Amino acid sequence: MDRLDPQMSQPQTPAPATPGGSFQPWSYRDDAGVTGGDLTGYKAVATDGGIGKIDSASHDVDGSYLVVDTGPWIFGKKVMLPAGVVNRVDHDDEKVYLDRSKDQIKAAPEYDEISHADPAYRDRLGGYYGSTYDSTYGGTYGTMLPPDRMV
Numbered sequence: 001m002d003r004l005d006p007q008m009s010q011p012q013t014p015a016p017a018t019p020g021g022s023f024q025p026w027s028y029r030d031d032a033g034v035t036g037g038d039l040t041g042y043k044a045v046a047t048d049g050g051i052g053k054i055d056s057a058s059h060d061v062d063g064s065y066l067v068v069d070t071g072p073w074i075f076g077k078k079v080m081l082p083a084g085v086v087n088r089v090d091h092d093d094e095k096v097y098l099d100r101s102k103d104q105i106k107a108a109p110e111y112d113e114i115s116h117a118d119p120a121y122r123d124r125l126g127g128y129y130g131s132t133y134d135s136t137y138g139g140t141y142g143t144m145l146p147p148d149r150m151v
Contacts, residue, residue: 023133025082025126026063033089034059042094044068044081046102051079054096058083063122066096067111073102080111082129104132 028034039057043050044066052070055078064083070076087099098105108128115121 023084023130025084025129026060026065026122028059028064028083028086031088032086033091034083034086037089037091039066039089039096042089042096045095045097046100046105047098048101051098051102051105065116067116074106078111078113079105079108080116080125081105081108082126084126084133085129100129100132 036059039054042054044052044054051073052068055067055069057066058064066081066083066086068079068081070079081098081100085098085100087097089096109121109124112118112121
């Protein structure tokens, strides 16, 4: 039986139907349970606890993302999260579980409300979250690098 990473607070999901289980930053996973529903107002939960509430959610093809209002956690800032970091959605409890830690989210490029649609900004943000993804560690999609292996 595969061992779960002790840092993970929710079950890991199987590999997606993409070549080599690659990280697709701007698309929700088929098995995440998003199903096109409105996630606005849901709580966003990192692997090590809550980070805030979802302010807006996009369902654009190959361009989906969440904007999370972090409240007092990062001094009232907002963060933009590519859809690919959504591990699963619990519509009953209105929670969106992410496959990154608070520290990884806090260290991401700062959200820029004006240029959030700019391809260069999206490349930088998608590249950052892609660098924190490792499909070979643990052999499952959504597994994070352990802190000693983070880039």
